[in-house]
Amino acid sequence: MPTLRNAERRGAHEANRLAKRLRHQVGRAIADFGMIEDGDRVMVCLSGGKDSYTMLDVLLQLQKKAPVSFSITAVNLDQKQPGFPEHVLPEYLRSLGVDYHIIEQDTYSVVTRVVPEGKTMCSLCSRLRRGALYTYAEQHGYTKIALGHHRDDLVATFFLNLFFHARLSGMPxxxxxxxxxxxxxxxLAYVREEDIVAYAEAKRFPIIPCNLCGSQENLQRKQVGLMMKQWERESPGRIETIARALGDIRPSQLSDPKLFDFLALGHREGAAVADAHAWLAGDPAAHAPAGHDGHA
Structure with a gap:
């Protein structure tokens, strides 16, 4: 029995340390990016997954000692997926005593009708879900919309855009x-997914799986996720390094002329600047200084 009690104490201690770390990381993200201001009405989008449960739980903890006053409303979109347990979220939210609302919109039928069988449903599903949530937020005057994306989501989105869309962009x-x-x-921008998994298990959140697209194994995001997990196994800490790099951008060290004025860099006053057409065409007139006709 002493061994069991010791194990329980250790487990409780680790759970408390994890909760403290999550509060610190979420609080720091809120402060660093000015996420919540005095008087904000925050609409917390609750899907029934581990991420959004954790986000709501930590925000409720921070709200009690926050330096500003803000309200929290949990909002879930019931997409009318077959077999969706409609009672789970209302029962859980009532047990917390938190203000909540369930939006009912049959996006499931739209997605399954429009997307061919075997194709990825996530893109259309996300657009429809986002549209419904944005509309509700506008109609009811919410000033901030909180989503449960974590650090690993931010890094994965960066690689998705890099590998599949040829652009350096991410999820701010x-x-x-x-x-x-x-x-x-x-x-949750600073929070590791593995910490969320552990926290959700410790808190025993009533997780609702996404059966609409969860079985689609060939999603690009899953490919990126597997790559990131392999990296983390081989080089622990690599994902954290990449996450920090997303907050330390050096435009002059990249190649986007819209972000950095390469044409003006080192330009000599009065020297002609030929455009790409002139360089490709080999037009000597384009190399002449302004106001010069190119003849001796």
Whole structure:
């Protein structure tokens, strides 16, 4: 029995350390990116997965001692997937005493009708889900929309865009929507996925799996995820290094002329600058200084 009690104490100690670390990381992300301000009405998007449960739980803890006053409303989109356990989230949220709302919208039928069998459903499903949540946020005056993406999601999105879309872009911790109407925040931006897994197990969240697309094994994101896990096994700490690099961008060390004025770099006053067409065509007139006709 003493051995069992010791194990329980160690487990409780580790759980407390983990909870403290998550509060610290979420609080630091909120401060670093100005995610939550005094008087904010935060709409926490709750999917029923480990990430959004953890986000809600930690935000509720921070709210009690926060230096600013803000409200939290948990919002879930019931997409009408067959077999979805509609009772789980309401029962859990009522047990917490947190304000919540369930949006009912049959995006499942739309996705399964439009997307051919065997094709990836995530893109369309995400757009429909985002549209429903944004619309609800606007209709009810929420000032911030909180999503449960964590550090590993941010890194994976960077590699997805790099490998499959040929661009250096990612998933920022704080984002203004394209129409300028919504501010999206990701409080878990500094949190490792493995810590979320451990926290969700310790808290025994009533996890609801996504059966719409969870069985699609050939998703690009899963390929990237496997690559990242292999890297972490071979070189522990590599993902954290990459995550820090996403916050230390050096435009002059990349190749995007929209971000850095390479044409002006080292340019001599009065010297002609030929465009790409002139270089490819070999037009000597294009090399002449401004106001010079190119003849002796």
């Amino acid at each position: 911790p704080k984002l203004l929507s394209d129409d300028g109407r919504h501010v999206v925040i990701r409080p």
